[in-house]
Amino acid sequence: MSAPPLPVLWLYGPPAVGKSTIGWELFTQLSRRIPTGYVDLDQLGMCYAPPTPENWAPEPASDPGRHRRQARNLNRVAANVRAAGARCLVASGVVDAVRGIDVDLLPHAALTACRLRCEPHELRQRLAGRGRAGDEAADRVLEYAEALDRNHPTGLCLDTTGRSITEVLKLVLGETGGWPALTSPGTAPLAEPPGPYPSYPAGPGEILWLCGATGVGKSTVGWEIYTTVRRAGVHTAFVDLDQIGFYRPAGVPPPRNHPLRASNLAAVWQTYRATGLRRMIVVGPVGDADAVRTYREALPSVRITLCRLHAGRDSLTERIMLRGQGQGPQIAGDDLSGQPAARLRQAADEATADAEALEDAALGDRRVDTDRRPVPEIAGEVLRHVRWLG
Secondary structure (H helix, E strand, O other), X not given: OOOOOEEEEEEEOOOOOOHHHHHHHHHHHHOOOOOEEEEEHHHHOOEEOOOOOOOOOOOOOOOHHHHHHHHHHHHHHHHHHHHHOOOEEEEEOOOXXXXXXXXXXXXXXXXXXXXXXXXXXXXXXXXXXXOOOOHHHHHHHHHHHHHHHHHOOOOOEEEOOOOOHHHHHHHHHHHOOOOOOOOOOOOOOOOOOOOOOOOXXXXXXXXXXXXXXXXXXXXXXXXXXXXXXXHOOOOEEEEEOHHHOEEEOOOOOOOOOHHHHHHHHHHXXXXXXXXXXXXXXXXXXXXXXXXXXXXXXXOOOEEEEEEEEEOOHHHHHHHHHHHHOOOOOOOOOOOOOOOOHHHHHHHHHHHHHHHHHHHHHOOOOEEEEOOOOOHHHHHHHHHHHHOOOO
16 A cells, blocks of 8 residues: 655745745744655756756756756655655745646645745845846846746735745745644654655666765865866766755754665656766765665665765864855755854864764775865866766
């Protein structure tokens, strides 16, 4: 007998309307009471063809915007977090402005869709505040927002104009009837034991996995490698393990759930592999060989090269302090941005201890020092090791 679908709330709308902010706040609040998952749809679609002079990220003719690819991945993530014990999943991301959400691709989800909108003048201001002040980029976002208003006049739609996060969240909960309604027929039961995770068999390929302590540069170096190999004509993908592994059991400190992350990685690999992908860049922490084995078992046909980045106390402290000041990518779950100096120094001490423990364990197939080295130089050393560019 197949498992009942998991309650999924999908917040959608144009960039800067507040999807991720509201989604993360809802996830944080719900997870204090019930086991809850969260995913940003952007993190389930970073699999682009090599760039052309006209387009940095060409879209497949069969799936403009890669929305169907993201929906397939969301469906599999819903099955996985349900197997982990979750009773609901919050998702945020854009949808096709004409079709909307491809509900036919979400059999594992008991879907509630909620569109967020904002008046054009305020949306333009928000985009400028996010560093997207260019008129051309803002105009494209406003055109997308207008298309959503025009093509989706019905359905649940909430206006965020002039409203705080607290006010919008209250609206979302009020208009969705206090989502999730876990007593509804056909949705996930009140108590569900974890596992087993679904299996995602797929063909062979290669994964380059960058690991290391907090602040060592995993995401920065990984993205540099990603853009470099794409410019060289290599079809590849990028996955941040933290971003596909947000799950919190109710009221307890969130563990680093490697079985869930490994299953989500295998699910994403299967979706991308069907598009012709043979290589993927993964970034994320791992502490010991047993955890690494979990990923290899989830992807038995894939050659995984684990590259450990290392940095000393001074470099880790400097980078973590900069993260606290808001430098670096603005992504969900960043627990350093905006923190006081005392907390950042504590995080630097913890990162230093983690780096030393990884050194003692000699974890990884390759060790690369990142102290006082420019990012392209570090990326170049890693690429020479895996020989992806000949």
